[in-house]
Amino acid sequence: MELRDSNHQQRFPRRAVRWQLKTRELTFDRIPLLMGIVNVTPDSFSDGGRFLDPQAAIAQALQLVADGADILDIGGESARPNSEPVSASEELRRVLPVIEGVVAATKVPVSIDTSKAIVAQTALAAGAEIVNDITALNGDPGMLNLLHETGAGVCVMHMQGTPQTMQDNPTYGDVVRDIEQFLGDRLKDLVEAGIVGACICLDPGIGFGKTYQHNLTLMANCWQFHSLGCPLVVGHSRKGFLGKLLGDSTADRAVATAGAALSLARQGVQIVRIHDVQVVREALLAFEATGGIDVS
Numbered sequence: 001m002e003l004r005d006s007n008h009q010q011r012f013p014r015r016a017v018r019w020q021l022k023t024r025e026l027t028f029d030r031i032p033l034l035m036g037i038v039n040v041t042p043d044s045f046s047d048g049g050r051f052l053d054p055q056a057a058i059a060q061a062l063q064l065v066a067d068g069a070d071i072l073d074i075g076g077e078s079a080r081p082n083s084e085p086v087s088a089s090e091e092l093r094r095v096l097p098v099i100e101g102v103v104a105a106t107k108v109p110v111s112i113d114t115s116k117a118i119v120a121q122t123a124l125a126a127g128a129e130i131v132n133d134i135t136a137l138n139g140d141p142g143m144l145n146l147l148h149e150t151g152a153g154v155c156v157m158h159m160q161g162t163p164q165t166m167q168d169n170p171t172y173g174d175v176v177r178d179i180e181q182f183l184g185d186r187l188k189d190l191v192e193a194g195i196v197g198a199c200i201c202l203d204p205g206i207g208f209g210k211t212y213q214h215n216l217t218l219m220a221n222c223w224q225f226h227s228l229g230c231p232l233v234v235g236h237s238r239k240g241f242l243g244k245l246l247g248d249s250t251a252d253r254a255v256a257t258a259g260a261a262l263s264l265a266r267q268g269v270q271i272v273r274i275h276d277v278q279v280v281r282e283a284l285l286a287f288e289a290t291g292g293i294d295v296s
Contacts, residue, residue: 013223013224013226013227014226014229015028015226015268015270015295016028016226016229016230016231016232016270018198018231019153019198019199019201019231019270020151020153020196020198020199021109021129021130021152021153021199022124022128022129022130022150022151022152022153023129024109024129026070026071026109026153026231028231028270028271030265030288030293030295031265031284031285031288031293032261032264032265032269032270032271032272032284033070033071033270033271033272034068034069034070034071034271034272034274034277034280034281035069035070035071035072035073035111035233035235035271035272035273035274036061036064036065036067036069036071036072036073036274036275036277037073037075037235037237037273037274037275038051038057038060038061038064038072038073038074038075038098038102039051039075039078040052040054040057040074040075040076040094040095040098041075041076041077041078041094052094054097054098054101055101057074057098058097058098058101058102058105061074061098061102061106062102062105062106064277065106065108067277067278067281068277068278068281069108069277070108070109070271071108071109071110071111071130071271072102072106072108072109072110072111073110073111073112073113073130073132073273074095074098074099074102074110074111074112074113074123074128075095075112075113075114075132076090076091076092076093076094076095076113076114076119077091077113077114078163079134079163079208080163081163081164081167082163082164082167085163088116088118088119091114091116091119092118092119092122095112095114095119095123096122096123096126099112099123099126099127099128100126100127103126103127103128109129109130109153110123110127110128110129110130111128111129111130111131111132111153111155112124112128112130112131112132113132113134114131114132114133115133115134115135115139115140115143116139116140117140117141117142117143117146118142120133120143120146120152121142121146121150124146124150124152128152129152129153130152130153130154130155131143131146131147131152131153131154131155132154132155132157132233133154133155133156133157134157134159134163134205134208135157135159136156136157136158136159136182136186137154137156137186137190144190144193144194144195147190147195147199148193148194148195151196151199152199153199153200153201154190154195154199154200154201155201155202155203155233156183156186156187156190156200156201156202156203157202157203157204157205157208158179158182158183158203158204158205158208158209159205159208159209160172160205160208160209160210161209163208167209170209170210170211170214172214175210175214175217175218176217176218176221176224179204179205179218179225180224180225180227180228183202183204183225183228184228187200187202187228187229187230197229197230200230201230201231201232201233201270201271202225202228202230202231202232202233203232203233203234203235203273204218204222204225204232204234205235206218206219206234206235206236206239206241207235207236207239207240207241212241212244212245215236215239215241216241216245219234219236219260219263219264220263222234222264222267222269223267223268223269226268231270231271232269232270232271233269233270233271233272233273234264234269234271234272234273235272235273235274236257236260236261236264236272237253237257237272237273237274237275237276238253238254238257238275238276239253242256242257242260254275254276254279255279257274257275257276257279257280258276258279258280258283258284259283261274261280261283261284262283262284262287262292265284265287265288265292265293266292266293266294266295267295268295
């Protein structure tokens with residue numbers, strides 16, 4: 001693991017403290033907000049098939065809220081390595097009843113995890129507040145106009161390649177600098193296209209076209225992305241690099257996910273995207289109460 005500056009807690013670039021969504025604003029304090037994952041898919045890497053039934057997915061979403069989720073990220077297309085794409089109609093068939101049920105049952109903001117404009121548009125009309133796009137709005141030209149018109153929050157992620165190719169041979173000159181450059185350039189392009197900067201959140205894309213060492217280096221240096229001026233969301237939950245770190249690819253990775261979340265909290269990351277909300281929330285509360293977080 002490479003940590004570029006051991007004194008980074010005292011050398012933070014100024015952190016973003018707000019994120020504008022479609023109809024509301026999120027504010028950030030010392031503890032990261034928790035984005036709970038609801039995969040309405042048969043093939044997601046960790047929980048594929050468990051919540052394919054809409055009622056099961058709604059129940060899971062509400063359980064995550066009870067566990068402390070601040071945002072719910074609902075997705076109907078897996079982005080695991082070598083996953084197969086699905087049609088927009090199938091994606092909507094999976095997610096729309098879940099979004100409608102969740103919006104009717106809780107005030108926690110909903111994010112739609114999609115790269116298709118028609119899916120995003122339908123989800124926003126059903127009450128979603130955020131579009132989480134793994135292609136950084138490059139996958140569908142209709143996304144730019146949709147986000148400009150609706151003023152929804154948007155999460156822009158870095159990915160090298162596609163889900164089908166991203167793990168073939170991930171290569172960087174300097175993984176932190178290269179991704180910082182990509183996100184900075186994309187942020188500039190989106191603002192020039194009319195998307196309000198305050199609506200944009202950035203994601204370095206842990207596991208999306210990165211090796212084990214790339215992932216560890218990024219996790220240790222997420223603080224550097226604060227210089228871009230946007231909130232950060234990091235999705236490391238249960239991912240394969242944690243299994244490799246533990247020396248057991250079949251291990252339950254919930255505790256490792258929580259441990260890594262403490263590092264992200266220490267670096268001032270505003271949002272962590274996770275499956276195990278209760279475990280991570282309790283770890284963060286204890287970490288803060290015992291002096292582990294200092295993002296001044």
